[in-house]
Amino acid sequence: MRKREYLGQLELMVLLAAIRPAKDAYGALISREIAEKSGREVALASVYAALERLEEKGLVVSTLGEPTAERGGKARMYFKPTAEGLQAAREAQQTLIRLSSGLTALKGETV
Amino acid sequence: MSERTPPALALWLLERCGSGAHAQSLTGDLIEEYRRGRSRGWLWREVAVALGVALGVALVRSIRTMPWMIVLRASLRLAAETAAVLAIAAIVDQSRRSQVNSAALDMGFVVIVAALITVASLAVVALIRTRSMTNRRHRPAEALVGLLMLAFGVIALGTGTFTRADTTRGGDGPRTECNCR
Numbered sequence: 001m002r003k004r005e006y007l008g009q010l011e012l013m014v015l016l017a018a019i020r021p022a023k024d025a026y027g028a029l030i031s032r033e034i035a036e037k038s039g040r041e042v043a044l045a046s047v048y049a050a051l052e053r054l055e056e057k058g059l060v061v062s063t064l065g066e067p068t069a070e071r072g073g074k075a076r077m078y079f080k081p082t083a084e085g086l087q088a089a090r091e092a093q094q095t096l097i098r099l100s101s102g103l104t105a106l107k108g109e110t111v
Numbered sequence: 112m113s114e115r116t117p118p119a120l121a122l123w124l125l126e127r128c129g130s131g132a133h134a135q136s137l138t139g140d141l142i143e144e145y146r147r148g149r150s151r152g153w154l155w156r157e158v159a160v161a162l163g164v165a166l167g168v169a170l171v172r173s174i175r176t177m178p179w180m181i182v183l184r185a186s187l188r189l190a191a192e193t194a195a196v197l198a199i200a201a202i203v204d205q206s207r208r209s210q211v212n213s214a215a216l217d218m219g220f221v222v223i224v225a226a227l228i229t230v231a232s233l234a235v236v237a238l239i240r241t242r243s244m245t246n247r248r249h250r251p252a253e254a255l256v257g258l259l260m261l262a263f264g265v266i267a268l269g270t271g272t273f274t275r276a277d278t279t280r281g282g283d284g285p286r287t288e289c290n291c292r
Contacts, residue, residue, distance in 0.1 A: 027133070028140040044140055045161035048133045049168060055132075062133070070114075070146060072122075074139025 005057060007092055013038065014050040015081065015089050018060055024078035026065075027051065051079055059085035117145045121158045129165050137161060166251055173252035184241055185256045191234035192264060198227035 007015065017033040018025040025033075031047045034040070054060045065076040081089070100106055125138050145154050174181065205220050 028144055043160035044137055044157055045164040048137045049164050052132055071139035072142040074135050077133050077136035
């Protein structure tokens with residue numbers, strides 16, 4: 001059986017951003033989604049590195065699109081979460097909720 | 112309106128040095144975003160990060176997949192360089208001493224220098240022979256280890272030179288005879 005690995009913060013953000021769009025997600029779209037929701041710009045190369053790690057862990061799958069002229073003849077790579085990916089995101093969300101419940105320091109009061 | 116063309120050098124660097132399964136897709140995304148109105152500064156920053164990420168990934172992969180070979184080659188290189196430097200230092204020291212004291216060639220010195228040259232030569236031969244056992248993927252890790260060793264060598268040699276200079280200066284001063292029995 002494969003060893004269970006924890007998701008890093010960027011990996012989790014990328015996974016959640018890949019789950020969000022109605023149609024298949026791609027690097028630039030995921031990067032924009034993260035920037036919009038977190039207020040932090042993430043370099044595209046970092047997003048692709050995280051996607052590669054997620055793919056190695058079997059949490060997302062990629063499919064190659066058609067090359068287009070506006071992309072300089074390069075094809076777009078689309079990413080889709082797998083069932084394991086959705087499960088991992090769900091578990092991470094529940095763990096974070098459990099860990100943060102009842103923490104008064106997180107309610108906006110300074111300690 | 113004409114389409115904005117991204118800097119050719121940036122794209123060339125990405126294609127030449129970038130890595131990863133999705134390198135083509137990343138380049139395409141960068142071109143697309145640039146044509147949507149991103150600045151040249153943004154594109155160059157992204158390229159710099161991409162090169163850094165590619166180097167980091169290559170380093171981690173090569174260290175994970177074949178650490179023993181990198182350690183072996185680093186040790187061989189260290190042995191070769193140390194032996195060569197020590198041999199040169201011994202020859203320089205001996206020639207300086209024979210100029211000052213007109214001392215005859217010491218047999219011990221000859222043996223030590225011969226041993227050092229042998230060690231350096233053997234290590235160089237082993238390094239050349241093991242080169243074919245590593246592939247291109249391990250070169251970044253090897254380069255990093257080499258760089259660290261060079262830095263260590265420069266620091267060690269510099270410290271050694273200063274220590275020797277201090278000792279020599281101290282040795283030239285007035286000496287007091289020891290009366291102890």
